[in-house]
Amino acid sequence: xNKAVKKxxxxxxxxxxxxxxxxxxTLYSTSAWNGQVKFDDAxxxxxxxxxxxxxxxxAMYMISCMDYHIFIKLAIPGYIVSLALSGAxxxxxxxxxxxxxxxxxxxxxFQPAEFAKLAVILxxxxxxxxxxxxxxxxxxxxxxxxxxxxxxxxxxxxxxSTAIIILGIAVIMVFISNPxxxxxxxxxxxxxxxxxxxxxMESYRLERLAIWKNPEAYEKGYQTIQGLYxxxxxxxxxxxxxxxxxxxxxxxxxxxxxxxxxxxxxxxLAGAAxxxxxxxxLIWRFMVVATHAQDLFGALVAAGVMGHIAIQVMLNVxxxxxxxxxxxxxxxxxxxxxxxxxxxxxxxxxxLSVSRWQKS
Amino acid sequence: xxxxxxxxxxxxVVVFTLCFGVLIFLVGRLGYLMLxxxxxxxxxxQELHERERDIKAARGKIIDATGKVLATNKTVCTISVxxxxxxxxDKVVEVLxxxxxxxxxxxxxxxxxxxxxxxxMTNVEKEVGDRIREYxxxxxxxxxxxxxxxxxxxxxxxxxxxxGSDNQGIVGLEVQxxxxxxxxxxxxxxxxxxxxxxxxxAGEGRLEPVAGNDLYISLDSNIQKYxxxxxxxxxEQKSADSVSVIVMRPSNGEILGMTNVPEFNLNEPxxxxxxxxxxSDKEKQDALNQMWRNGCINDTYEPGSTFKIITxxxxxxxxxxxxxxxxxxxxxxxxxxxxxxxxxxxxxxxETFLQGAMNSCNPVFIEVGLRxxxxxxxxxxxxxxxxxxxxxxxxxxxxxxxxxxxxxxEVELATISFGQSFQITPIQxxxxxxxxxxxxxxxxPHFGVEVRDQDxxxxxxxxxxxxxxxxxxxxxxxxxxxxxxVVDGGSGKNAYIEGYHIGGKTATSQTLPRSANKYISSxxxxxxxxxxxxxxxxxxxxxxxxxxxxxxxAPVVKEIFSNxxxxxxxxxxxxxxxxxxxx
Numbered sequence: 001x002n003k004a005v006k007k008x009x010x011x012x013x014x015x016x017x018x019x020x021x022x023x024x025x026t027l028y029s030t031s032a033w034n035g036q037v038k039f040d041d042a043x044x045x046x047x048x049x050x051x052x053x054x055x056x057x058x059a060m061y062m063i064s065c066m067d068y069h070i071f072i073k074l075a076i077p078g079y080i081v082s083l084a085l086s087g088a089x090x091x092x093x094x095x096x097x098x099x100x101x102x103x104x105x106x107x108x109x110f111q112p113a114e115f116a117k118l119a120v121i122l123x124x125x126x127x128x129x130x131x132x133x134x135x136x137x138x139x140x141x142x143x144x145x146x147x148x149x150x151x152x153x154x155x156x157x158x159x160x161s162t163a164i165i166i167l168g169i170a171v172i173m174v175f176i177s178n179p180x181x182x183x184x185x186x187x188x189x190x191x192x193x194x195x196x197x198x199x200x201m202e203s204y205r206l207e208r209l210a211i212w213k214n215p216e217a218y219e220k221g222y223q224t225i226q227g228l229y230x231x232x233x234x235x236x237x238x239x240x241x242x243x244x245x246x247x248x249x250x251x252x253x254x255x256x257x258x259x260x261x262x263x264x265x266x267x268x269l270a271g272a273a274x275x276x277x278x279x280x281x282l283i284w285r286f287m288v289v290a291t292h293a294q295d296l297f298g299a300l301v302a303a304g305v306m307g308h309i310a311i312q313v314m315l316n317v318x319x320x321x322x323x324x325x326x327x328x329x330x331x332x333x334x335x336x337x338x339x340x341x342x343x344x345x346x347x348x349x350x351x352l353s354v355s356r357w358q359k360s
Numbered sequence: 361x362x363x364x365x366x367x368x369x370x371x372x373v374v375v376f377t378l379c380f381g382v383l384i385f386l387v388g389r390l391g392y393l394m395l396x397x398x399x400x401x402x403x404x405x406q407e408l409h410e411r412e413r414d415i416k417a418a419r420g421k422i423i424d425a426t427g428k429v430l431a432t433n434k435t436v437c438t439i440s441v442x443x444x445x446x447x448x449x450d451k452v453v454e455v456l457x458x459x460x461x462x463x464x465x466x467x468x469x470x471x472x473x474x475x476x477x478x479x480x481m482t483n484v485e486k487e488v489g490d491r492i493r494e495y496x497x498x499x500x501x502x503x504x505x506x507x508x509x510x511x512x513x514x515x516x517x518x519x520x521x522x523x524g525s526d527n528q529g530i531v532g533l534e535v536q537x538x539x540x541x542x543x544x545x546x547x548x549x550x551x552x553x554x555x556x557x558x559x560x561x562a563g564e565g566r567l568e569p570v571a572g573n574d575l576y577i578s579l580d581s582n583i584q585k586y587x588x589x590x591x592x593x594x595x596e597q598k599s600a601d602s603v604s605v606i607v608m609r610p611s612n613g614e615i616l617g618m619t620n621v622p623e624f625n626l627n628e629p630x631x632x633x634x635x636x637x638x639x640s641d642k643e644k645q646d647a648l649n650q651m652w653r654n655g656c657i658n659d660t661y662e663p664g665s666t667f668k669i670i671t672x673x674x675x676x677x678x679x680x681x682x683x684x685x686x687x688x689x690x691x692x693x694x695x696x697x698x699x700x701x702x703x704x705x706x707x708x709x710x711e712t713f714l715q716g717a718m719n720s721c722n723p724v725f726i727e728v729g730l731r732x733x734x735x736x737x738x739x740x741x742x743x744x745x746x747x748x749x750x751x752x753x754x755x756x757x758x759x760x761x762x763x764x765x766x767x768x769x770e771v772e773l774a775t776i777s778f779g780q781s782f783q784i785t786p787i788q789x790x791x792x793x794x795x796x797x798x799x800x801x802x803x804x805p806h807f808g809v810e811v812r813d814q815d816x817x818x819x820x821x822x823x824x825x826x827x828x829x830x831x832x833x834x835x836x837x838x839x840x841x842x843x844x845x846v847v848d849g850g851s852g853k854n855a856y857i858e859g860y861h862i863g864g865k866t867a868t869s870q871t872l873p874r875s876a877n878k879y880i881s882s883x884x885x886x887x888x889x890x891x892x893x894x895x896x897x898x899x900x901x902x903x904x905x906x907x908x909x910x911x912x913x914a915p916v917v918k919e920i921f922s923n924x925x926x927x928x929x930x931x932x933x934x935x936x937x938x939x940x941x942x943x
Contacts, residue, residue: 033553037555175375176368176371176375177371178371179365179367228393228397228401229401229404229408230405231394231401232393232397232398232400232401232402232404232405233398233401233402233405233406234394235394235398235402236395245405245409245559246405248554248559249554249555250408250553250554264390268394269390269391269394269395272390272394273387273390276383276387276390277387279383280380280383283376283379283380284376284380287372287373287375287376290372291364291369291373295363295364296363296364299372303372306372306375306376306379307375310375310376310383314379314382314383317386317390318386318389321386321389321393323386323389
């Protein structure tokens, strides 16, 4: 099993480190005003993020040095732990901005939903790769999907956006594992129909659509329209790093979901496009790692991480540019969120580890 | 452990390609937003970030002929709250309601309203603003501002007018000279964050305000005060509806005083001077408009016998009558099928034209009117400027209401010749009469003399040139002679003051409808008659009891003359004085 160990994917590593560094700089610039106003400390958010990042880089390094195959054994326990944590947060979680998403442990707080993404990637990779020759059976693959529904339901109770991401990762992994295309098109079509019915069932969901079409006409479109003001203010080359005015309270919680709009305002179309290209390169490296993996487990882990990052980047940019209705999705490595950056870096460690065990 | 199959790789590439496509699309979307929609959104964002604060320019003063300031500015405060900066809203509500005398609910509503800045009260006295500032409440803003202030309260209120909430002129000279007085507002342009707090390093644009210019007017506050007193006195004595007085220089049209009593307090222009408790809002507004109305220029009346000055001037100028022409008055004159009475039913008997004028004899003037004929008569109306507005520098001047020329028959001609059946404004009568006695040059009545800036440098001299020669100097001299005789021994004798050459003409006209038995009693006087330096027109509207102009209006004008002629430095005739001593 243990084949010759190759060098890890340095391109991937450099891109990740660049994103982490760029993310910290942007986060400090974006959150300074909010930190000053709310906590009397301009570096309040930055310090917390820096702490999580240091932890995350350490985790990434450790995991990248490990043989990723040991995670085969950890896949099922990890999934059970994530179910337990997601259940616990519903009972004893802390609320922030009206959402119960955090578990506290002394001074540290932890978002189980972020851990669930990693757990689901490992769990599905293990389940699919252990199904022996049944991959061509679409029904079996659907059963695999059913296995992740409990976590989707638990997370979705108070964090619909993350549940959608988890579901999306699962769909991508099942799609990759099965040779057929047509059933997925049916499932995709069915899913769109289901979403349509789901939306029209409740008027408040339709309201979200109306806000999406004309954010200026609704009070709830405030965040969207402020994001658009920031984006539009950027122009080709932006106002310069740190020069955003929209981050001064106009875009609410600018360091969170809407941070990309501030990047647009400060760095312009050029900067924003370069950032998206960097993400594209990152996703491309995931694809390279996945297709060159030594075995299906490794390939699925890398592909799952690829799906995770790609979904979040696409949805975040689409929401910020009001291409789709507003839903709270963070931009990987850039948006504020300690748990998020910690587990993202852990995932990077996994992919780097997979990259070391490539076939020649 | 399973190995990767080709289809796994293919599918991974498919997923990557799809994601790649979506991201490329999103870059396109970004490009659309940031290049093509950029102007729209950045404009909107700019509007959101910028706060423009106007700095009001000080309005120019209005200064009378004696150098007294009639209209100026006073510092007042505007109190606002900035919602996001409030720290102790309850204390703010308490302090503001106490200091401003507003109800707590009203203040609370403003304080709790989520806006970037909310005005609580404007026009707050400076002392109150200073007191509130001393509480040092976070989120409470006190801006100083100017408010128009009239030191003499109700003096010449209908001439000066007042300003509205934005310091813009609403009536009177304040609106007529708006461009001169208003100045240019300045502006502070700042960038703020979402709380409305100004950003320290965002460049602040500042445009300094330019104060308005001062307007110097010909009105003399001493004369104005005096005529207001006299007008009020006669209004009370005769229980009249209103009394109007115009004091003007016949030589150039400068107005020294103009009143319509009752006047109103310019510092409280929206407070009615009558009981308004039972009025509806519309009635109140109508009453306010009525109170602000300047009857001397906004209203017309039938001038009555004072108009005989015009008839006489036209007749003399046309040569259809001369001083010594003989007339006979049997107490009436038959025109077509009408018998038109003289005010003296018994008739004046045989009289010359001069005597007819002194007697204010209607048949004499009817005869002159008929001799002139419609065409000639209307030619002189045009020539005298009677058919146009005078062009006085006050807003809302009413026009002359005259018969259409083609509808004027002999009867109409007869009534016009003694000043009835048509209407003109008091200022039109004053201006025309002044033009007839000043040597025959049409003048434009006006207040504005010159405009000076805040450094007292002359900006502009108001131009009201003496206009066309409307009658010959000779006719003008004759008119002076006739009018002096009217006062010396005719119907205007109650305006006679020893030692002054005063001329004038009385009038008593019945208002429409004739059945109401309401009268307008008036007198127009000039002094000194050989070189008229001042004209006084007095109109008593609906006097009770005796209503003859010669009896009730002439004595008031005499009072006014006896006070203002010495004040204006018009010397008494030494010869007459000697005579009176011998008497």
